[in-house]
Amino acid sequence: MKKILLVIVLLVVSSLFVFAEGKKEAGANFPTKPITIIVYTKPGGLIDVTARKFTDIASKYTKATFVVENKPGAGGIVAMKYIMGGNNDGYTIMAATKSNIAKIVSTKADIDPMDLDWLAMLMADPECVITNKTLPINTWEDVVKDAKAKNGNQIWVGPAAGGLDHVVAMKIWKAFGISAKWVPFASGGKAMAALLGKQGVAYVGNPRDIAGKPDLKIAVISSPKRLKEFPDVPVFNEFGVKGLDNEVMWRGFVAKKGMPAGAKKWYDDLFKKVTADKDWRAFWEPYGIDVVYYPSAKFNEVVKKDYEDFKAYIK
């Protein structure tokens, strides 16, 4: 039986290769072989969806073959180490998020993000505070008032301590002169379950988190001005607080330093086309996600600033 099983497994695996090679066609200069996109989570996570949607849209503009490969582990450190240990020929890139930078800092991993080449930032997902509509305290004013009344005992739920959302929460508390308890859960989803169960008052996340969950609402969002997708949601500066207008979760691509100039130009061109594509925009924009195109120089600056920021907040 094991033999039969093995044969079947081999058949399935080989059919995957057929599938992957099917679209192969010789390119002019770059690329001449399939490009591997490394995803740092298991299939099904938002970044996995991002990478696969990207290859889907990219296929409108290029005949290059993309292979999405999942290399999960240690919040992206496994994947980052993998690309750093590989070739810089441009055939391996990684889909990265701001969380990877937080992870490097919080785990004190021996990686300097500035040793990598941050190719392009493709989207900025605004951070926001999410509350439960069925609780009496659900507007931002009420959350602040309640936090002051509870004097440090208000409960905020969210994903792991030392992650992006936790750091954003700490920045918000500092700016508003309040304090609260951060109760970390194994995943954002489990933390949202706790918010739905009224075990906490606030959750820090992104607007997409409330999609399909009518009991949750966005109390306040980080943006210079109100978003057209959420016209009723206030932004931080409406409360007279400065410095919280640009807290975002970004997603983009990164590679090992030293990619050939031809390959880099090819990517720049592709990123430009994909980020301008209307299907790509229509997939993200309804959730308040800012679809952008930050070329390498600008993206590297963003990463550098975030790295310094995390180092200041995560001890």
Add this chain to the structure above:
Amino acid sequence: MDLLANLGNGFALIVGIPQITAIIAGVILGILAGAMPGLSPSMGVALLVPFTYKMHPSVALILLASIYIAANYGGSITAVTINTPGTPSAVVTSFDGYPLTRKGKPGLALGTSLIASTVGGIIGTIILIFFSIPLAKLAVKLHPAEYFALAMFGLTTVASLGGKNWAKAFVAAMLGLLINTIGIDPISGVSRFTFGFFRLYDGFSLIPALIGLFALSEVFLRLEEHKFARKVAPEAAFKKEVWPSVKEYWKLKFTILRSSIVGTLIGIFPGAGATIAAFLSYDITKRTSKKPETFGTGNPEGVAAAEAANSSSVGGALVPLLTLGIPGSATTAVLIGALMIHDLNPGPLLFKTNPDIVYSLFASLLVANFVMLVLGLWGSRLWVKVTKIPKNVLFPMIMTISIIGSFAVNYSFFDVASCIGFGVLGWILKKYGFPPAPIVLGIVLGKLAEENFRRAVIMGGYSVFFTRPASLIMLIVALLSFSYPLYKTYRERKRENEVASN
């Protein structure tokens, strides 16, 4: 009734070549993934997710849900035939499944596992369809203190699992808890026992540990019996397969029903899952049985309890996913991604915006269970042949599959190495009479217990465990259920001593 009309519509929607193909393909792939040590249900589903991105969302969901359902049954096949649980929850199935095989009755174990899985899967789905909304409301109300109490209750099963050997079972469970402390602290984010080695940041993965402790340790044990090819294995002694009769299945009706309800309920709580469901329902079945001493020696009730619970937990895990948009298990987390790429957001609104998708999923879950039954009945004749493979062919195969399986978890050689390490550990432990199952229990429950203990303390201080009635009651029950078997063993020993001294 709206619900029944929608459900009828759901059945009408799945009558189509793509839908039926998706169910059949999903069940076959699920059984294979489940049976393959190293491919847990969540990984089986995850592997297929990329292929569903181009499918119609409804077909995609049907395919993935069918894999999920069938993988929980598939895990029992190897647990019964070669004592190598294909999935974490099938560890419990092996307690009585493998002894049945050794007694020459693999047919009875496989048949019971199939029927219990099917009935469990159906009951879980029915509960999902009719009671999901009130149950989901209950699930989110559960405070970390109650999760901690549930984890404690789960750990007490060690006392009854171990039987007279409870001290060794206890040591093994503690070992599992200790292994769990390796990795990044889930609450504060501090590295624990990682020695700066980044592969250890997530701790040891459960799957390679499981394969090592069960499959490889068995291979190592058998390697010690030289020339095992020449020995006539006890399994080869039986000539005709013993397949259970309907009457034998009927005897298990209460066990299956009770375990299915327990499994569904445990499945609903985000973070608990199929493995804990199987352990708890096995424990409950053993404790309420008139002949608890027959458990672990090949009692079909044990197989039925484990399999009904892990299969019904699928329906439970889908409750928070569909009604709240919150994944209750590793597999449902993967399903969310599969829905997201189609721009669908699971949650209560999905019932309104895309009722076709929700109700065709419900209908396909019911159908998938029957497809699994048919394929399983046909396949059991094949699975049972595994027990007849000569050992000198079988064990090298197990070794190979173990290594491939542990590599497949994260595509990492570190996992292969840790699998071999756990194999050696399991081999040493087995030689000295320590059961490996409590280690798995410790690894699975340790995380649940630790995280929720600390979360509860942050939220309400140490007294919270005693001031919340549900938590207090569960903790008291846990204490009783832990101490009673120990007390019983103590009394029996005392009586034996008295008899001996007289």
